[in-house]
Amino acid sequence: MGRPRVLVVNNGTLSLPQLRARFETLGAEAHAVPVADVPSTVSGRYEAIVLSGTKVRAYDTEFYRPLTDLVMGADVPVLGICGGMQLIAAAAGGRLAEGPQRVGGHKAHVDKDEPLFAHVESTVTVFHRHTLYLQEAPEGFRTIGRSDQAPVEFLSSDDGRILGSQAHLEFRPDGLEILRGFADRF
Numbered sequence: 001m002g003r004p005r006v007l008v009v010n011n012g013t014l015s016l017p018q019l020r021a022r023f024e025t026l027g028a029e030a031h032a033v034p035v036a037d038v039p040s041t042v043s044g045r046y047e048a049i050v051l052s053g054t055k056v057r058a059y060d061t062e063f064y065r066p067l068t069d070l071v072m073g074a075d076v077p078v079l080g081i082c083g084g085m086q087l088i089a090a091a092a093g094g095r096l097a098e099g100p101q102r103v104g105g106h107k108a109h110v111d112k113d114e115p116l117f118a119h120v121e122s123t124v125t126v127f128h129r130h131t132l133y134l135q136e137a138p139e140g141f142r143t144i145g146r147s148d149q150a151p152v153e154f155l156s157s158d159d160g161r162i163l164g165s166q167a168h169l170e171f172r173p174d175g176l177e178i179l180r181g182f183a184d185r186f
Helices: 016-025 066-071 083-091 173-183
Strands: 005-011 029-034 048-054 080-081 097-111 123-132 142-147 154-157 162-165
Touching: 005 016, 005 083, 005 162, 016 029, 016 048, 016 173, 048 066, 048 083, 066 083, 080 083, 083 123, 083 154, 083 162, 123 173, 154 173
Parallel strands: 005 029, 005 048, 048 080, 080 162
Antiparallel strands: 097 123, 097 142, 142 154, 154 162
């Protein structure tokens, strides 16, 4: 069997090379496409979908509709990072709000009973680079991690298939280990 393939949707992140490198380190083949070229289905070509951060505001639900349709209709695990999590949450009715600009490492507390956090302690140091925050988990989702900076630091759909991280997991050692927890799923 070949390496698992991950579809990385580039929403305009500045750290696409780092994100792809993390999945390569974890033994996956990371195939990146711009959000404008997102396929309508994964059709067995990918074992997971990852949504990068974004420079476009995540509450532009019409712009992101093809992507959110793919995410909601796929039968593979999905991980939204920063703006990727926010656009999933906004499509599900979540409320985003401006907050203080955060850049750098910050502590977060995670629910250790969640498989995403199998390789980390209950307190992690994650990297923030944003000013927009999800205020609460939308219907069909639940908060699985929180920090002083982000009321919803980590998010999971009720069925556990769709996950989100306010933090940029492509940076810092704890970010890699959280990505390892995601990679355990495919």
